Amino acid sequence: MSTHDTEINSDATRLLGLEGVSVIKVKDDGAGGSTVYVVTSEDSARACPSCGVFATRLKDYRTTAPRHLSCGGRPMGIRWRKARWHCTEVACPRGSFTESIRQVPARMRTTKALRRAAGAAVCDGSRTVVQAGRDLHLSWPIVQHCFEEYAAKALPEQPQATEAIGIDETRRGKPVWKQNPDTEKWELVADAWHIGFVDAIGGRGLFGQVEGRNATSVTDWLMAQPAAWRAQVRYVAIDLCSTFRAAIHRALPHAAVVVDCFHIVQLAQRHLADLRRRLTWKQHGRRARKGDGIYTVRKLLRRNKEDLDQDQLAVLKSELEYMGTYGRQIHAAWQAKELLRDLLSLAVTRTHLAPDHSAISAARYRFHAHIADHAHLPELLVLAETVEQWWTGIETYLTTGITNAASEGNNRLIKLEARNAFGFRNRANQRLRSRCATTRRSRREAHPH
């Protein structure tokens, strides 16, 4: 600055890298760090914030210490000697003002670069707010604020276009109960269920999350998205949840529901276990214990056909045969599960692109014919009914290969994020952090630095 007669150190200025100021000198602060003395170099700092006219009448100087990133791993304190100016414009209501630069706007005590680094550490670098605060010597509220500011810019405002989305619900933390002082009844005041909306095929993570677990929560979120975005969603992957199915039909009437195959197999396994327990009670009048044939094979029943070797298959068969009628019925239930898995294995994959419709109808027929032969087993009937109720969704899975695996992957990331932060007390913050965590990879791929 012309008003300053001290010489500027251009090398140190370059090293500091703080736009708008020039370094005069650097001193040891006597505590392992350095103190950097700077003056204003940005011309526009002299412009009156009210009228915009460049001031020429100097009032006085004052020194501030804005916080900045550390330099070369050493703590660094900045002493910025900034001028105060008189505004001499007749029409201007402002008498005087202090210089400000873009990196350090008026009344800010941190530089933009530092605030950005704090925000990026949490949003992109998966640091917790506490960790980032410790690294950058900032308080928790400041880092949290920087993070929110950064995330608002880094996260896409609208979900990116995709042909397929996945919807699922997860419990986050514990439900909160409170006693109503009037009725003395305990009421659920906060139920930490979140419904997540993810990109099912593009790997771009979580598009959004809402609290709740009913159809309205799903419909509301979907309807809040731009119509153009909704129009290009052709598939929605869900688990066997009729509430979600109804919500999708309402909000995205043109989209097809895809049933996640993982949940169908899980359902078949549950029915098989129920049947095994029921028949074991019938046979023994108690739970299975060591020495019972069913005890020997109960672990084998949980496995898939292809994971059993010839000996294990033989043991499974002979032990169940030895049990008599109940054993044969358990074997029939295991076969039903395997027939359902055979059907689901016909889904298209990346290497096997064309759906084989005749193979699908043959496998579907085999599954139902097998259950018709064992129609006296209620567990199998319920399974067959569920498969029929959801057939359209299952068939869409078989012909598209779309799953809700993206939701599962995101849930793992979200849990990890929550564990690192020792849980979240604020749900909105939790949702924001979850979105950052699940979109990190795709954001990095879109803007690699």
Ligand SMILES: [Zn+2]
């Ligand atoms: Zn002015």
